[in-house]
Each structure stands twice: as structure tokens, then as C-alpha cells.
Amino acid sequence: MPITERFTLNDGVRLRWLDNSPAAPEGLPILFSPGFSDFADDYIEMLEFMSPRRVVVVEVRGRGGSDAGEDLDYSAPQHAADLRAVVEDAGFDRFHVMTFSRGTTWGLEMAFGLRDRVASISIGDYWAKEHGVSEDLARGMLATRFRGKPVPERIPEHVLLSVFRESIEREFSSHLAAMPCPVLLAHGTEEGRLVDDAGIAEYRAARPDIEVVTIHGAAHDLFRLDRHAYPRAVLTFIANDCPGL
Template sequence: MKAADRGFTSGWANSGGVRVHFYDSGDRARRELKPLLICPGLSETAEEYADLLEFLLPRRCIVLSFRGRGRSDTPASGYDLDEHVADIAAVVRETGLRKLHLFGHSRGASYALGYARLHASSILSLLVSDYPAEHRQMPEGWAASYYNDYLIPHNRTGNIRLEAVQGIQQESKPILLDGQLPMPALVLRGKLDSSLLSDSDLERYRAMFPSLSLAEFYRSGHDLMGTERPGCFLAIHDFLNLQSYLSY
């Protein structure tokens, strides 16, 4: 079922001339619950998180498709960390968010961390899923391999355009994002070998935040949002509700 079919508002934000598409469950939400902004993974779109928006009601949730993904524009350039952080900022402005929880899955976690480092005073909590506190540079040849060996076989070429994949390889610079942040955090982590979050990465997260909650998924690696999606949703739901309780 498409997000629009669930009664969510479809909207657009202007990120330096790039139209960024998002869905917003605000019309079905309760105002007293602080909203969550969702940053999907590398080739994910806003539509793929409609079930999370539904699950977290009556909390308002907003999810965007980053540039080059879903219904968002595909510029010829502008695919480093700063431009993805700008996409988040554009959606925050367009939706009028003041205080928010912020969730990033996979590479979306690095975009969320980049935004949180610039706007820490507005972030109530940060949730990251199976990705270290860094923005990674993609190796030579990654774009062709990712497109031909993953996107085509899994019918995901409509999720992210080839221009975006190539731009991410060409423009992404490695940046550590492990400085201290003042908000509480939740880390979701797969425990199988394909997880992208090592024990040392987890310790870096523990050093970054005043309090850190951990949800581990023993039947998953990096694919935890697929193989154990209901458990991931429940961990997010319970963490957000705890933050609401602690803020009273």
C-alpha cells in the first residue's frame, strides 16, 4: 500500500533548488507527542517507511526521500554529506518542526548524525540503525557493482537513480562523526557477520552520548530492518515512549 493511500500527507521541500519529497502523518497524530523524522538508507525511499509511520501513530512522523531517490529530484551533482544534511534541513523547515526525534537507518544514520551535529539543540533523541558514526567514501568501482549486482537483481533501480549512485561514489568524502552529542540515543544493531556496526563502533557510540540504549537482533546482520522489522519497530516505539515519559 502506498503512503498516500494510508492517509499521509505528501509534500515537497526546497533544498537549494532540489525538490525533496516527504510524507507526513501529522494529520492523524497527537500534538503532545514530539515528532520523529526518518532518514532512510542508501537506496530506500519514503514510501518504504509508510508502515513505520502507521506503527508509530499517534506520534507524528515524517520521512523523506533523499535527492536522487523516490520522487525527489536528481541533480547532476551534490551528493556529499553536506547536501544530504541540507535535504533534512529543508524538510524540517517545510514541516515547521522545532523539537524532534531523529532516526537514520544504514547510510541514513550518517546523514542524521551530520544534521544532529549542526542542530543539537533541536534534537530530543537520536536513533541510528546498524551504521558507524562516520560518513564513508565509496571505493573505485563501487557504483557499477552496486547498480549491477544489487539494484538490478533486486528490482531497486526505481528507488535510486544511476546518477545518484555515481554522484555518491565521486563526491563522498570520509568524515568521522563521533564527537560528543547532548541527547540520548538508541542504537539498533544486527549481530550476524554482515552487520556494519562492530564492537569498537558501538563503544564509540557509548562515548558520544550521555545515555545510550541498545537493541540487538540476533537473526540479522545489516538487513535487520528486513529480517526483523517488527522487532525494530517495537524497539523504536518503546524508546520514543520512554523519552516522552522521562520528559514529563
């Protein structure tokens, strides 16, 4: 099955995304909004696994092969606009949303703006909010690694600092509660996970009908031990809660 590299323009910003391009797609497509410093290529195995459902993985501005100009707007609303540009270019009418980590922030913001077109939302270990981050904490991230690579090799320093400089603390719980589609939350069990028991309780308070799936043995990176665990949970959730979609 060929993985297709595609490009979309959003107000002059060139965005790279990968499409699993199944020959005979089944069900509605999935837009996946990956983590803060992720490459779309990190998810090629996932794209293959989720076929024959069509799935696209987006590199928002400043990530991977997308434009990363120093003068660009790296706010969360602009990231959400990047995702929407891909949705429209891909020809999606109704579709499912799947997110991981901080990609949840712009994935949810995009979904809220297209509420009647979103068939389901799956959230991978993140809160229903935009988390404001100080510049000191952002600079500290430059000394860390993710999936074996130093963070500066995954995301340019000026992009990382701009994203967090423009971040503000915003709760999305009320917006999530108003979404007319089923919602899945996937979380890990090990130290380092972001959504703990208190976080799960907050989700349940906003969405009593939320489906919660535990990825046993995972910390924050739900893909580390078993690359298929979270995607499998999403496909099962869609099959059970969105029959025919």
C-alpha cells in the same frame, strides 16, 4: 489513517517526503532518514505503526520522487541540508531523529547543526561517520540488489556514482559525544550487519550512556524479518529516556 505525500524545495531542488499525519499527534515528531537507496514508500507500514506519533520519511535528492538532476550536488552536507529543509517546512521545533544505514551520515550531520532542537537520536546499524567509498566499489554496487530490486532501479547510476565520488572519510564520534540528548543504537546479529562488537565498543567509548538494542535475527536490514522491531525499539527508547517528549 492517511499517509500524506508532500514536497519541499531546497534551493530549487524538489524533495518528496511522506507524513503519517495523525489526527491527534502525541509527543514530539520524528524525522526518519532512511538508507542509501530507500524509497519513502518502503516505510508506509512503519509510518502506520508509529502513529499517533507524527513521523515523516524523507527522500533526499536523487531518491524516489525527488529531483535527480545530473548537475546537482550529491555531497553528504547537501543531503543534510535536504533533511533540514523538510524539518523547517514540516514546522518542527523540537523533534527526534531516527536513521537507518547510510542515511545516518546526513541524519547526524543535520542533527549536529540543530543540536538544541533534537530531543533524541536513534541510529540503525551504521557507524557515526561518513564512510568514503571508492568509485570501483560504487560501480560494484550497481550489480547488486536490495529488498528484491536491482540497485539501478532504486537509484539512478549517475546519482550513486556522484554520492560516492563526493564522499570523504569523516568521523562524527566527537560531535555525537557533544550532543545534549540521549542516543540509541540498534544493530543486528547476523552476517552482513555493519556495526559489530568492535563498532559497539567505539560507540560506547564516545557515548558511555548510549542505549544499545539488538534486533535478533537481523543482518544489516533491520526491517527485513520484522518491520516493526526497530520502530518499536525507538518508541520504547523515547518513552523511557524522553518522558513527555
